[in-house]
Amino acid sequence: MAELKFWDDVAEGEALPKISMHVPYVKVILNAAATNDYFPGHHDPEYARAQGQRNIYLNTMAIEGFIDRVATDWAGPHAFIRKRQMQMRASIYAEDTMYGEGAVTKRYQDTAGRNLVEAEIKISTDEGLRVPAVVTLELPRR
Amino acid sequence: MADVAQAPFPLTFGTYEDARKLIGQAGEKTVAEFSVTQEAIKVYCALVEDANASYWDEAYAQRQWSGIVAPPGLLLSWCMALQWHPHRERSHYIMALRVPLPGDTLINVATTTEFDRHLYLGDRVSVQDRLTQISEEKDTRLGIGHFLTTEAEFVNQQGERVAVQTNQLFRYRTHEA
Numbered sequence: 001m002a003e004l005k006f007w008d009d010v011a012e013g014e015a016l017p018k019i020s021m022h023v024p025y026v027k028v029i030l031n032a033a034a035t036n037d038y039f040p041g042h043h044d045p046e047y048a049r050a051q052g053q054r055n056i057y058l059n060t061m062a063i064e065g066f067i068d069r070v071a072t073d074w075a076g077p078h079a080f081i082r083k084r085q086m087q088m089r090a091s092i093y094a095e096d097t098m099y100g101e102g103a104v105t106k107r108y109q110d111t112a113g114r115n116l117v118e119a120e121i122k123i124s125t126d127e128g129l130r131v132p133a134v135v136t137l138e139l140p141r142r
Numbered sequence: 143m144a145d146v147a148q149a150p151f152p153l154t155f156g157t158y159e160d161a162r163k164l165i166g167q168a169g170e171k172t173v174a175e176f177s178v179t180q181e182a183i184k185v186y187c188a189l190v191e192d193a194n195a196s197y198w199d200e201a202y203a204q205r206q207w208s209g210i211v212a213p214p215g216l217l218l219s220w221c222m223a224l225q226w227h228p229h230r231e232r233s234h235y236i237m238a239l240r241v242p243l244p245g246d247t248l249i250n251v252a253t254t255t256e257f258d259r260h261l262y263l264g265d266r267v268s269v270q271d272r273l274t275q276i277s278e279e280k281d282t283r284l285g286i287g288h289f290l291t292t293e294a295e296f297v298n299q300q301g302e303r304v305a306v307q308t309n310q311l312f313r314y315r316t317h318e319a
Binding site: 085 | 175192199213214216218225252253256284285
């Protein structure tokens with residue numbers, strides 16, 4: 001199991017290690033099946049090109065899962081994702097390799113007394129930044 | 143590409159003025175077709191290659207959360223429509239698809255989700271969304287169209303709020319169309 005991060009031990013500026021994942025065609029098809037999302041841009045290259053895209057592309061839910069992985073691979077399975085903000089500036093296509101990395105930007109307690117950590121996460125491909133995100137995690141104290 | 147777009151994700155067509163009349167309107171509350179299962183969780187984790195013990199390890203998940211929990215990224219997937227159903231037309235809860243506009247295709251742009259609680263095996267989500275904003279016509283790299291903002295609330299079968307989500311998508315026609 002991954003090392004468990006406790007709120008007490010987190011420092012602002014701390015890096016969330018880089019992860020990567022190749023996205024072959026089959027992964028994009030698995031994406032459609034795994035998320036019950038049969039919007040044609042995710043499985044039909046002809047439709048995707050008619051939409052102005054280069055190829056079929058991952059959907060929001062796949063990218064959300066990869067963003068969350070950057071956070072929880074770092075924090076461990078005891079982290080609760082309180083909030084995730086993401087902007088899809090460009091698509092991630094079949095045959096791309098995607099990368100995720102981040103850094104802690106804030107460590108604080110909210111008015112409900114929750115112990116929170118905010119991290120900026122960047123999802124990119126070899127062409128550059130695709131999806132900037134901000135994730136707020138609730139972590140246990142020691 | 144209207145014919146192609148109509149088939150899998152039926153869209154409603156109209157003008158920006160027609161669309162603006164729907165601001166503030168809520169869609170129907172929809173009970174998810176899919177309940178939360180270990181199998182669906184495993185398939186999704188295989189997609190994003192997530193080894194998180196909260197999704198895979200019953201003993202760990204029981205200690206930490208009182209049971210296996212669903213990855214938060216699966217939230218929308220429980221509510222997606224089946225490709226075919228013996229008693230119903232295929233329809234989507236997503237309000238933005240029913241907003242009358244000229245654009246014959248769409249792409250998701252931005253999503254913010256705030257989570258109140260986990261979903262557990264056997265849970266069944268209900269969702270209702272509401273159209274909150276429509277931008278004026280914008281000319282972008284992909285085409286000409288409007289940005290639609292919706293807010294959705296997800297509750298479990300006990301009526302407890304699971305998450306709220308603000309979503310923005312771009313409904314457009316390509317420059318070539």
